[in-house]
Amino acid sequence: MARDGLVYVCDRTNDRVQVFRRDGTFVKEFTVEPQTRANGSVWELALWPDEAQSYLMNADGANNEVRTLRREDGAILGRFGRNGRMAGDFHWVHNLAIDSHGNVFTTEVDTGKRAQKFLLQGNMVLRKRTP
Numbered sequence: 001m002a003r004d005g006l007v008y009v010c011d012r013t014n015d016r017v018q019v020f021r022r023d024g025t026f027v028k029e030f031t032v033e034p035q036t037r038a039n040g041s042v043w044e045l046a047l048w049p050d051e052a053q054s055y056l057m058n059a060d061g062a063n064n065e066v067r068t069l070r071r072e073d074g075a076i077l078g079r080f081g082r083n084g085r086m087a088g089d090f091h092w093v094h095n096l097a098i099d100s101h102g103n104v105f106t107t108e109v110d111t112g113k114r115a116q117k118f119l120l121q122g123n124m125v126l127r128k129r130t131p
Contacts, residue, residue, distance in 0.1 A: 002053050002071070012040035017056070017074055030074030038062045046098045047071070057096055057104060064090035066106065066118075080118070087116070 001007045006027060009018045015034045019027040033041040041060045048055035048071075055077070056069040065081040081090045091112035097105045102120035 002047055004053075008045050008047075008056065008071075010042045010045055012042050015041045017042055017045065017058075017069075032058060032067070032069065032074060032076070033060065033063060036060070036062050043093070044095050046096050046104075049098055049100050049102060057098055059093045059096040059106060061090075061092045061094050061109070064093055066090075066093065066096060066104065085112070088118075 001022070005022050007020045007022060009020065011018055011029075014031075015036050016029050016031045018029045021027060039062045041062055042058060043061045044059035046057045047053040048057065048068075054071055056071050056074075058067040058069050060067065064083040065079050067076050068078040069075065070077055081088065081093065083089065083091070085091055090106070090108060092108050092110040093106050093112075094109040095107045099105070104118040104120075105115060106118070107115045
């Protein structure tokens with residue numbers, strides 16, 4: 001649930017994010033990689049740690065990547081990862097979390113069975129740092 005009271009729900013099999021108010025009232029939905037087959041593209045969501053929570057990070061275990069989505073409309077702004085077993089690759093990326101510094105933590109299921117940390121580096125447009 002975001003600070004503004006909107007609740008973001010993963011509808012994995014249907015490749016979509018649904019948005020509700022706390023009372024269950026439907027607000028909107030958007031699709032993410034709708035051509036994805038198998039287990040769908042929206043496995044996990046996390047809110048970006050800026051004050052407005054402007055972005056969603058989306059773990060996609062079918063396509064084995066993590067995407068940055070604009071929270072307003074679900075537009076894909078960036079992505080990282082690919083299928084594989086080396087550092088930075090994913091095998092069934094399932095969960096993710098973001099710390100207050102913008103570092104992304106992922107976990108994998110099936111035979112992946114690992115956690116990875118991706119460091120926020122440089123001047124990212126996604127977050128303005130305050131001293």
